[in-house]
Amino acid sequence: AQKVTQAQTEISVVEKEDVTLDCVYETRDTTYYLFWYKQPPSGELVFLIRRNSFDEQNEISGRYSWNFQKSTSSFNFTITASQVVDSAVYFCALSHTGANSKLTFGKGITLSVRP
Amino acid sequence: GAVVSQHPSRVICKSGTSVKIECRSLDFQATTMFWYRQFPKKSLMLMATSNEGSKATYEQGVEKDKFLINHASLTLSTLTVTSAHPEDSSFYICSARDMEDSSYEQYFGPGTRLTVT
Numbered sequence: 001a002q003k004v005t006q007a008q009t010e011i012s013v014v015e016k017e018d019v020t021l022d023c024v025y026e027t028r029d030t031t032y033y034l035f036w037y038k039q040p041p042s043g044e045l046v047f048l049i050r051r052n053s054f055d056e057q058n059e060i061s062g063r064y065s066w067n068f069q070k071s072t073s074s075f076n077f078t079i080t081a082s083q084v085v086d087s088a089v090y091f092c093a094l095s096h097t098g099a100n101s102k103l104t105f106g107k108g109i110t111l112s113v114r115p
Numbered sequence: 116g117a118v119v120s121q122h123p124s125r126v127i128c129k130s131g132t133s134v135k136i137e138c139r140s141l142d143f144q145a146t147t148m149f150w151y152r153q154f155p156k157k158s159l160m161l162m163a164t165s166n167e168g169s170k171a172t173y174e175q176g177v178e179k180d181k182f183l184i185n186h187a188s189l190t191l192s193t194l195t196v197t198s199a200h201p202e203d204s205s206f207y208i209c210s211a212r213d214m215e216d217s218s219y220e221q222y223f224g225p226g227t228r229l230t231v232t
Contacts, residue, residue, distance in 0.1 A: 045223040
């Protein structure tokens with residue numbers, strides 16, 4: 001069975017602060033994918049990143065960075081110098097590989113960035 | 116590339132009526148599509164996996180006769196909410212998997228907000 005835990009439910013920061021969103025996962029598979037999605041108030045899911053379980057390199061994309069630690073089964077997401085437009089719900093998700101593999105979502109973290 | 120559309124984006128229907136939601140992959144072919152449901156301030160819950168040309172696979176607790184899924188072509192899956200009731204009001208999101216993409220990534224539609232009065 002797969003499980004994704006996002007222990008933080010709501011985070012509020014002031015603009016320009018850095019913020020880290022935590023994600024812990026459970027799976028028995030040796031090969032899997034991890035994802036982060038952003039869901040702004042409009043509702044549409046915005047894909048942010050996909051990480052293969054074999055690739056533990058951290059990734060940086062502009063103000064976004066991800067820290068994948070297989071030893072602790074975590075895939076944390078940091079936003080540097082947050083902006084009001086970052087306000088959204090962020091979901092971490094896990095998928096095993098294969099044609100009919102399903103995505104298991106965490107409960108999501110509501111991030112509010114105040115001006 | 117990899118665009119998924121949903122229609123309608125928003126629908127209001129009366130209790131007891133049925134409503135159909137379409138999910139289309141616009142620039143790729145999808146043998147597999149997924150239907151999710153999301154309640155306010157909640158996570159996405161997978162309802163069913165739709166495979167082209169075969170019956171959908173429903174998750175535990177999802178009523179097959181209530182939520183009819185048809186995947187008649189490689190670019191279209193439909194979800195019909197039959198005899199809708201106010202408790203069916205929700206945000207429905209579909210995703211599609213590109214049959215030529217070995218990463219098995221899912222591409223999400225923009226969602227359909229259903230309100231049953």
